[in-house]
Amino acid sequence: MGDLARKCMEYRDLAAGSPEERDFLGFIASILDIPNIWLHFSPVEVLYWRDRGSSIEVDGKRYQILAMPYSRPGTYEGRLVELDGDVEGNIALAPFPQDVNDAKYLLIKAARRGASALVLYGDPLRRIVVTDEFGFKYDAAPPPISAASAPSEIGRALGKRASLDIDVEAKTAFSYNVIAMNSFEDTPMISAHYDHWLAGAADNCGGVEAAIMAFLELVAEDYPIALGLFTAEEGVGPHVPSLYWAWGSLAYFSRWRPKLLINLDVIGRGSPKAYVMPYMEETVRGLLPVDRPHADFDSLHYETAGLPAVTISSLEDIWNVYHSPLDDDVDDAAVGFAAEIAKRLARVESKPPRIDLLQYGVRARPDPYDAWSVAYNYLVVFKDFNHSDIIYVNVFDFLRREAANYARIDLLGGPTLCVGDCDRALDVYRELASLKLT
Numbered sequence: 538m539g540d541l542a543r544k545c546m547e548y549r550d551l552a553a554g555s556p557e558e559r560d561f562l563g564f565i566a567s568i569l570d571i572p573n574i575w576l577h578f579s580p581v582e583v584l585y586w587r588d589r590g591s592s593i594e595v596d597g598k599r600y601q602i603l604a605m606p607y608s609r610p611g612t613y614e615g616r617l618v619e620l621d622g623d624v625e626g627n628i629a630l631a632p633f634p635q636d637v638n639d640a641k642y643l644l645i646k647a648a649r650r651g652a653s654a655l656v657l658y659g660d661p662l663r664r665i666v667v668t669d670e671f672g673f674k675y676d677a678a679p680p681p682i683s684a685a686s687a688p689s690e691i692g693r694a695l696g697k698r699a700s701l702d703i704d705v706e707a708k709t710a711f712s713y714n715v716i717a718m719n720s721f722e723d724t725p726m727i728s729a730h731y732d733h734w735l736a737g738a739a740d741n742c743g744g745v746e747a748a749i750m751a752f753l754e755l756v757a758e759d760y761p762i763a764l765g766l767f768t769a770e771e772g773v774g775p776h777v778p779s780l781y782w783a784w785g786s787l788a789y790f791s792r793w794r795p796k797l798l799i800n801l802d803v804i805g806r807g808s809p810k811a812y813v814m815p816y817m818e819e820t821v822r823g824l825l826p827v828d829r830p831h832a833d834f835d836s837l838h839y840e841t842a843g844l845p846a847v848t849i850s851s852l853e854d855i856w857n858v859y860h861s862p863l864d865d866d867v868d869d870a871a872v873g874f875a876a877e878i879a880k881r882l883a884r885v886e887s888k889p890p891r892i893d894l895l896q897y898g899v900r901a902r903p904d905p906y907d908a909w910s911v912a913y914n915y916l917v918v919f920k921d922f923n924h925s926d927i928i929y930v931n932v933f934d935f936l937r938r939e940a941a942n943y944a945r946i947d948l949l950g951g952p953t954l955c956v957g958d959c960d961r962a963l964d965v966y967r968e969l970a971s972l973k974l975t
Contacts, residue, residue, distance in 0.1 A: 541568070541749060542805070542867055545731065545742035550664075553732050553769040553785065554585030554710030561731065562713060565766065568749060569717050574756060578713040581768055581788045584775045585710040588664075593656065593687055594700045600688055602656075604703050605640065606666045606734075607777050608683035613654040613701040617694050625651030628701055630694075633659035633686060637860060640684070641667040642923050648681040654701050655684040658692040661861035664734040666772050670779035671925070672917050672947040677776035709775045712768040714789045717752065720761035725883045726795035727751050727762065729802065730770030730785065730835055736865040739855050741770070743805025743867035743875075750872070751879040762883055763795055767835050770802075780950045786835035799882045800836040800848040804875045805867025807854025811878075813847045814840060815913065816890035821847060824878055832915050832927040832949060840929065841950065843910030845887040849875050897933040899970045911970050915949035936963035 544564055548557045562578070569576050584607060591604040595617070615627035620643060629647035634640055640657060644667045647655040657663075663686045670678035683703045715731075718724060729748035730741050745766060752764040769785035811825040812834070818827050830840040831848065839846035851871075858864045889905040892912050902908040914932055919925045921944055928935075936954075940946060940962040946954045952969065955962040 539746050539869060539872065541746040542738065542742040542872065545733075545745055546736050546738050546865070549735060550587065551731065551733050551737060552585060552587060553581070553583040553712040553771075555587065558712060558732070558768070562715065565715055565731070569715075569764075573719050574717050575719070575721075577716045579716055579789055580711045580713055581785050582775055583710055583712045583769050583784065584707055584773050584777060585712075586707040586773075587705060589704045589706060591685055591704050592702050593685070593691060594702075595691065595694045595697055600691060602688075603662045603664045603686040604705050605664065605680070605684040605686065607707060607773060608667070608680055608685070608703050608705060609707075610705050611683060611703050613683070613703070615653055615698065617656065617691070617697055617699050618652075619695065620647055620650070626653060628653060628699055629655045630692070631655070631657055632692065633657040633663060636924065637663055637665045639924050640665050641680075642671070644680060644682065644684050645669060645671065652682060654682050654703070656687050656691060656701065657684065658687045658689055660689045661858065661863050662686045662688065663860050665860055666781045668777065668779040668781060671919070671922055671945070672953065673780040673927070673949055674947075675778045675780055675950055678779040679777040712785065714768055714785050715766035716763065716789070718763040719756045719759075722761050723796045724761040724763045725797040725799060726765050727879050727883060728765035728767060728786070728798060728800045728835055729804075730767045732768050732771050732785075734771055734860050735862050738864050738867045739806045739851065740803045740859065740864055741801070743872050744801035744803065747804050747872045747875040747879065748801045750876040751883070754876070755880055755883060760883070765789065770835055782833070783835045783837050787838050790838045794839075794844065796845070797883070797885065797887055798836055798839045798844070798846040799879050800834055800846065801850075801875055801879060802834045802848055803850045803852040803855060805851075805871045807851035807871075809849050809851045809871075809875060809878075810853070811847050811849055812836070814843075814845055814890075816909065817845055817847065817887055820885050820887060821882065824881060825849065830915075830929040832929070837915075841910060841914060843890065843906035843908070843913070847882055849878055898967055917947040917949050918943050919945040932966060933963065936966055
C-alpha cells in the first residue's frame, strides 16, 4: 500500500469539516506543491458529524455500536422489539438489510410506528446515511429518529430491556474541494473523493492515491490536466437532503465543468469496471469492462446533465465490506492499474452525443448534452416502499414499457412522476420535458 493511501486510512471517519480533514489536506498540499501546478482549496458548507463512541447496554453488558449518520445524540431506554411488533415507545430491532441503502426504509417504518430509535444488527457493522424521505431529493430530510448498527449478538436480545446511547456531535462547518491544474485551458479532470467512513481503504483512499498518481504523471508529460479531490461524497449538506451524497462535487460542478470527467471511486480491491455514458462506450471499450452509469459516485452530476463522464470502480466486488471496518486494505498493483487507465482515458476525445427529441414528442434543444439528459437519465423506482432502485435508462422508453409495474417513480433529485397509478408517468414526464422542468 502506498504512503498516501496509508496516511488516508489513519483517519477513522475522515468526515467533511472535521479537524482531521484539515490535517489530511495539509498532507495533500505538500504532495501537490510543485512547480507549474495551480492549487486551490474551494470551500463547501457541510454538516460536520462525528460518532464519539456510541453503545448499547443489555443485561449489564455494554456493546460498541456505530451510530448512523446523521442521527441526533440521545439516550433511549426500552425493550428491544421486532419492527412489526409493539414498538411504540420502545427500540425497534431488525437485521441489517442486505442492501445497505434499504436501512432508511426500515428507519422510516420504525419512526412511523412510534419507535424511539432503531437498532440494526449484523456483522460486520456498517455506517450508512439514513433520512426521512423515500426518494432522493435535495429537500431537507433529517432522520426522524436515531439509528445504529450493532453486532449480531444483539439480535438474540429480543424482548429484553436495553439502554441505547447515541453519542454524536454535529455542527455546520466549512470543508474544501482540492482543485489542481497545470493549464487554464478546457482540460479533462481526474477526480476522487477523499472523505470516508471508518477505515475507507478502497472507498476511497485507494482512489485518491490513483487519482494523484495519474495527475502527476500527466503533469510530468506536460499534458493539460486537472485534478479534483472532492469532499462530502459520503455527505452531506447542512440541511441533510435525502440525496445526501456527492455534495462536494455538486458545489464545484455548479461553477466549473471540465471537458471530460474521469472519476475514481472504490479502487484497490477487486476488478474495476468503467461506468460510462452510453455515447462514450466505444471509446472506452477494450480498456475495461463497460457498464451503464451508476448513481453512487461523484460522476452523478455530470451524468444527470448529459455530460461526458467515466467512473472507474470495483464497487460490486467489495459490497460485502462496503462502509464497514473490514474495508481496511488496498493492493498497490490495483491502484497503479487504475491510475494507468485514468491516464489513458484523459487522452480520449469524446464527441458530443446525438439524440432526436422530436421522436419522443419533445421540442429539440440546441445543446446536445442537454438534449441527451432529457432522453437518458436516472429514475428512482419503487415496487413497494421497502426498497428502491436507481436506474440509468432511456426515460421515454422505460416509462412507455415499464411504468405500470411500479408503485412510485421519481426523477433522481427531481420531481415525483407518479405514486400509486403510474400508467400516466410518461405523459407527466413529457410535459415536464416540454416545459424544460426536467
